[in-house]
Amino acid sequence: MSEKLERFREYLNQMEQYKQIMAQLEWDMQTQTPKKGYDYKIDAITYFSGERFRIATSEETGKLFEEMEAPEEYEALDDAMKLTVRRGKRDYDRNKRVPADFYEEMVRASNVSGKAWEEAKQKSDYGLFCPHLQKMIDYTRRYVAYMEPDKEVYDTLLDMYEEGMDSAVIDRLFLQMKEELVPLFRKIMEKPEPDNGCFAGDYDINRQKELQAYLLSYIGFDKEAGVTGESEHPFTMEFGPGDVRVTNHFDRHDAVNAMFSAIHEGGHAIFEQGINPAYVKTAAVDIGMAVHESQSRFYENILGRNINFWKPVYDKVGEYLPQFRDIPLDTFYREINHVRPSFIRTAADELTYCFHIILRYELEKAIFRDGVNAEELPGLWNDKMEELLGIRPQNDAEGILQDMHWSDGSFGYFPTYLLGTIFDGMFLETMEQELGSVDTLLSDGRIGEITGWLHEKIHKHGGMRTAAETIREVCGQEMTAEPIIRYFKKKYTAIYGL
Numbered sequence: 001m002s003e004k005l006e007r008f009r010e011y012l013n014q015m016e017q018y019k020q021i022m023a024q025l026e027w028d029m030q031t032q033t034p035k036k037g038y039d040y041k042i043d044a045i046t047y048f049s050g051e052r053f054r055i056a057t058s059e060e061t062g063k064l065f066e067e068m069e070a071p072e073e074y075e076a077l078d079d080a081m082k083l084t085v086r087r088g089k090r091d092y093d094r095n096k097r098v099p100a101d102f103y104e105e106m107v108r109a110s111n112v113s114g115k116a117w118e119e120a121k122q123k124s125d126y127g128l129f130c131p132h133l134q135k136m137i138d139y140t141r142r143y144v145a146y147m148e149p150d151k152e153v154y155d156t157l158l159d160m161y162e163e164g165m166d167s168a169v170i171d172r173l174f175l176q177m178k179e180e181l182v183p184l185f186r187k188i189m190e191k192p193e194p195d196n197g198c199f200a201g202d203y204d205i206n207r208q209k210e211l212q213a214y215l216l217s218y219i220g221f222d223k224e225a226g227v228t229g230e231s232e233h234p235f236t237m238e239f240g241p242g243d244v245r246v247t248n249h250f251d252r253h254d255a256v257n258a259m260f261s262a263i264h265e266g267g268h269a270i271f272e273q274g275i276n277p278a279y280v281k282t283a284a285v286d287i288g289m290a291v292h293e294s295q296s297r298f299y300e301n302i303l304g305r306n307i308n309f310w311k312p313v314y315d316k317v318g319e320y321l322p323q324f325r326d327i328p329l330d331t332f333y334r335e336i337n338h339v340r341p342s343f344i345r346t347a348a349d350e351l352t353y354c355f356h357i358i359l360r361y362e363l364e365k366a367i368f369r370d371g372v373n374a375e376e377l378p379g380l381w382n383d384k385m386e387e388l389l390g391i392r393p394q395n396d397a398e399g400i401l402q403d404m405h406w407s408d409g410s411f412g413y414f415p416t417y418l419l420g421t422i423f424d425g426m427f428l429e430t431m432e433q434e435l436g437s438v439d440t441l442l443s444d445g446r447i448g449e450i451t452g453w454l455h456e457k458i459h460k461h462g463g464m465r466t467a468a469e470t471i472r473e474v475c476g477q478e479m480t481a482e483p484i485i486r487y488f489k490k491k492y493t494a495i496y497g498l
């Protein structure tokens with residue numbers, strides 16, 4: 001190893017140690033920290049992230065990147081290190097263009113905004129949040145303009161969550177979805193609703209946790225490389241491929257929701273656990289959010305909402321939660337695919353979920369392209385809700401205040417959820433060409449073969465490829481929404497007898 005490469009690796013190791021400690025603090029805060037301890041924890045996280053940022057933007061670090069970019073060093077690197085140098089240099093340059101005092105101001109404003117959002121949501125009073133949201137829009141605009149002065153603001157935002165993604169691609173895909181799926185949804189709405197009265201009940205939380213552990217193992221989550229915890233909102237956090245943690249939120253009165261959250265987060269975790277261990281401490285462990293969501297949503301929806309997934313395990317569900325012994329599998333299947341208009345994204349079924357994302361995407365474009373301001377947003381939100389789902393929120397808590405993403409400036413994140421679903425349609429078709437019917441694999445309990453395929457084609461590559469490259473290499477074609485539209489049509493035609 002050259003002396004320069006050695007220095008660079010030392011730097012990467014240092015960054016990794018900061019990442020570890022911050023992940024530890026974050027995990028602790030989300031799962032363990034008592035309410036009165038929050039401020040201490042936030043202090044610590046702020047301290048370490050500040051230190052990390054300071055090192056990452058120092059002159060010394062800039063020199064390291066320059067050295068590594070020189071052809072005699074760069075050409076000798078393996079692919080993961082080349083990526084690390086390329087992305088690292090890009091981020092270094094971007095961060096250097098952001099004035100430090102502006103950055104601090106923005107971080108502080110986003111903390112204040114997050115608190116204002118919480119209160120506004122509790123009181124269902126958008127007025128409390130509106131000025132903060134406007135500030136976050138303005139800060140975001142400036143922040144991105146510093147980082148990429150020559151690029152369009154919203155496209156830069158999209159690119160930050162999924163490299164290479166832009167609104168031209170998303171426009172094409174989402175329009176296709178809207179044109180085909182809105183009429184499908186309307187047809188379903190003409191059909192009678194399934195009766196879900198039998199799901200009401202009291203489900204022991206410990207038994208739900210045992211069922212979660214069973215389901216996670218069943219889909220391929222490696223318990224020796226991960227643990228489970230509890231938090232207000234389920235999430236996945238990785239400390240490295242040997243330590244990937246998932247959380248869930250349990251409700252005594254609803255066991256189904258937690259089952260699907262477990263499978264969703266399990267999908268994220270299996271991806272992280274499957275990354276080639278040689279990529280540790282390189283940029284190749286940073287996976288784009290759309291590809292990440294494609295995996296969690298593949299497990300949750302494509303597999304988990306398929307009746308065949310449950311055939312080998314439904315008896316087990318009844319063992320853990322005896323109430324399910326009296327619910328026929330078919331009734332369960334209808335309920336987990338119960339399409340209905342609802343206000344809250346996170347509670348939406350697989351089909352209407354798409355509309356919730358399209359709505360947010362269109363509003364983000366309106367903000368950053370058309371200059372729509374925060375005051376106009378609730379009205380626009382409600383109009384779009386009516387246009388897509390035929391319902392109008394009665395208050396802001398069930399409308400524009402429901403998600404936290406915008407409160408801290410995470411604009412451009414929402415589309416990744418639906419892109420993930422669109423990719424899933426493509427992965428499913430390719431998988432069936434190569435492995436045969438997924439229905440058969442699932443009903444035979446051969447889910448390991450599915451996970452094995454995903455591992456080979458996607459998981460082990462981690463973040464080495466962009467979404468477009470992944471799709472091209474796995475499916476041999478460009479991104480298209482047609483497969484997922486075919487999937488939805490076939491599925492709901494059968495369930496609802498359309």
Ligand code: ZN
Nearest residue numbers: 264268293296
């Ligand atoms: Zn997710």
